Amino acid sequence: MKRFLKSKRLALLVLVALPIMVAWAEYGDVVINVRAKGEGMAPVIFPHWFHRVRFQCSVCHVDIGFKTRAGGSGITMDKISQGQFCGACHNGEIAWSVENCDFCHSGMPGLETGIEGGHKTAGPGYY
Amino acid sequence: MRSKSRPSSSAKALIFISLFIAGTAPAWASETSDANHLANRDKLVHTLLYDSSAARKVELSGNEAAIAKRAEAIKVFEAASKHEYAELREEQYNRAVALLYEAASLATSSADSDDKIRRDLDNRQQSLDALLDAHERIMEEKHSSDLHAALLEEIAADRLAADALLAEGKAAAARVHVDRAYVAAKLSVERARKGETLLRELKFDTPEDEYKYELDRNDTHRMLLKVLLDDKMKNERIREGVNVHVAKSDELREKAILFAGNKEFESAIETLEKSTKELVMAIRSAGIYIPG
Amino acid sequence: MISLRTRAITSIGLLASILAVFVHAAVAQDNPNAFNRLMKPPSERNAPPESDGIHDPTADGTLMLQPPQESFAGLPKSRSGNYVNWSKAIENELVTPRSDIHDPDAQAIVFDLNIIREVKGSMPDVVYPHKQHTQWLDCSNCHPAIFIPMKGANQISMASILMGEKCGVCHGKVAFPVSECRRCHSKPKPVDQP
Known part of the structure; x- marks a missing residue:
């Protein structure tokens, strides 16, 4: 049933969303495509909004040690598997585990690493 | 910021037709989707097992147990690809992923993970030092330096323990002590400053400082010009009007920099203020009000 | 067939x-x-992942993700960013983000200290509330890497913020954007001041 719903949503999307598609990425979405590109994987999209509903900023940006610069943390699947970075929660205990590759690796091919969603600031601080 | 409008009626009609077609998509579509899904998974798990950073690390580690684990993962994966039932295939893919990660953790030397723990610890230690500095200043200001001494005493044991553990290379254990000291310092600062309002007045120690501030303000308005007017500048009439002010502003800024070069900071500040004012006028002339 | x-x-x-x-x-x-x-019409805000222009609409994973509108429906609105007033949302406990990975009940230490920064010109002065920030952040998020916790030690300018430094590390990226001037420049100058 779930699959059926999904396929219907997909069909609807291809037919409907395309014509009215305007690229409005959600504010704060982070595209991480530092290594994925070279590994033949789709870029990762990290939705800030989803995570801030569940965790305070400090949990990831202090306790887990994510940098506040897109692409600056040096995340690899290997480190994630050791419980670092995303793997601190995405371990099948706090959040779903890493076998769901395409929940994260769901970006359009060729996206540049950076923060999406308009109103962005610029300059050297912006990777 | 290009002009956007809702879809026209003909576009809506097309959407409607598309919707209709999609709405009538029968259940057999789900079979195709299942097959697609499994094909995608096959590809993703293949990448993880053969090409990922974890796979490469296992291969290069020379660790026999890890290499054997990865071989087992690959065996499970290859068998899964031949499974007839979708659900069983999914299950086996998950097992292959889990095995690969076990292999990766077997191949991880403790030095690898210590690196990050060490970096995080350094950051935490810097924050602790910053808090302690702030604490000392606050307590001096409030004439309660004894409270600062009390805090230092409270966290002394933790700091000693952290240093000792670090000397032994046990960064993770040291972190527990640094964290405890950090929380104590944080709570003490919080108690001392709670409910206060501090004022940072606009006072400059030297005219040169004020000149630097004005230079920054001028830069800011130049950036605002870009941020706010990028789109509007495509209009020739607006561009001409804006450029008159920008040219004046540029001229004044150059003058100000010359003044500053001669250490005539008072004149430099005054000229820069005028230059910034021209930028404000440029922005306003394009129809955007900003305070000056 | x-x-x-x-x-x-x-x-x-x-x-x-x-x-x-x-x-x-x-x-x-x-x-x-x-x-x-x-003006972006409300219908074009908070697009679901499959039509937001960055997610691959044909990827299975994309369709498993939550559309933001579903999450934002009950949250207070704002005029920009995610179109959610996050500080009001946390203040009114409409969202209760954890302050500890493992312990859902751990309470963050909220620090109630306001800093007023005077600015030149007729622009209202800036009020920096530690309270709203420590509801999300820990001291060590900002101190001392971004701001030195000492009066007079931090030169902050809109130029640097627009370059993604100082406040611009978060504002303009995840926290409300810098186009919301009055949320920071919120303390009007006394009337008799030139």
Whole structure:
């Protein structure tokens, strides 16, 4: 049933969303495509909004040690598997585990690493 | 910021037709989707097992147990690809992923993970030092330096323990002590400053400082010009009007920099203020009000 | 047989979509007097992942993700960013983000200290509330890497913020954008001041 719903949503999307598609990425979405590109994987999209509903900023940006610069943390699947970075929660205990590759690796091919969603600031601080 | 409008009626009609077609998509579509899904998974798990950073690390580690684990993962994966039932295939893919990660953790030397723990610890230690500095200043200001001494005493044991553990290379254990000291310092600062309002007045120690501030303000308005007017500048009439002010502003800024070069900071500040004012006028002339 | 039907329907649909794109684009360009030319209509805000322009709409994973509107429905609104007033949302406990990975009940230490920074010109002075910030952040997020916790030690300018430094590390990226001038420049100057 779930699959059926999904396929219907997909069909609807291809037919409907395309014509009215305007690229409005959600504010704060982070595209991480530092290594994925070279590994033949789709870029990762990290939705800030989803995570801030569940965790305070400090949990990831202090306790887990994510940098506040897109692409600056040096995340690899290997480190994630050791419980670092995303793997601190995405371990099948706090959040779903890493076998769901395409929940994260769901970006359009060729996206540049950076923060999406308009109103962005610029300059050297912006990777 | 290009002009956007809702879809026209003909576009809506097309959407409607598309919707209709999609709405009538029968259940057999789900079979195709299942097959697609499994094909995608096959590809993703293949990448993880053969090409990922974890796979490469296992291969290069020379660790026999890890290499054997990865071989087992690959065996499970290859068998899964031949499974007839979708659900069983999914299950086996998950097992292959889990095995690969076990292999990766077997191949991880403790030095690898210590690196990050060490970096995080350094950051935490810097924050602790910053808090302690702030604490000392606050307590001096409030004439309660004894409270600062009390805090230092409270966290002394933790700091000693952290240093000792670090000397032994046990960064993770040291972190527990640094964290405890950090929380104590944080709570003490919080108690001392709670409910206060501090004022940072606009006072400059030297005219040169004020000149630097004005230079920054001028830069800011130049950036605002870009941020706010990028789109509007495509209009020739607006561009001409804006450029008159920008040219004046540029001229004044150059003058100000010359003044500053001669250490005539008072004149430099005054000229820069005028230059910034021209930028404000440029922005306003394009129809955007900003305070000056 | 089945696959033929699928292909036929898909191609009709695709053709329709492509046509519609052209019609839509043409109409948008032809109408300089479109209502609210520069205002993003609510229908275009918070697009679901599959139509936000960065997620791959054909990836299975994309369709498993939560559409933001579903999450934001009950949250207080704002005029920009995610169109959610996050500080109000946390203040009113409409969202209760954990302050500890493992312990859902751990309480963050909220620090109630306001800092007022005077600025030149007629722009209102800046009020920096530690309270709203420590509801999300820990001291060590900012101190000392971004701000030195000492009066007079931090030169902050809008230029640096727009370059993604100082406040601009978060504001303009995840926290409300710098176009919301008055949320920071919130303390009007006394009337008698020149």
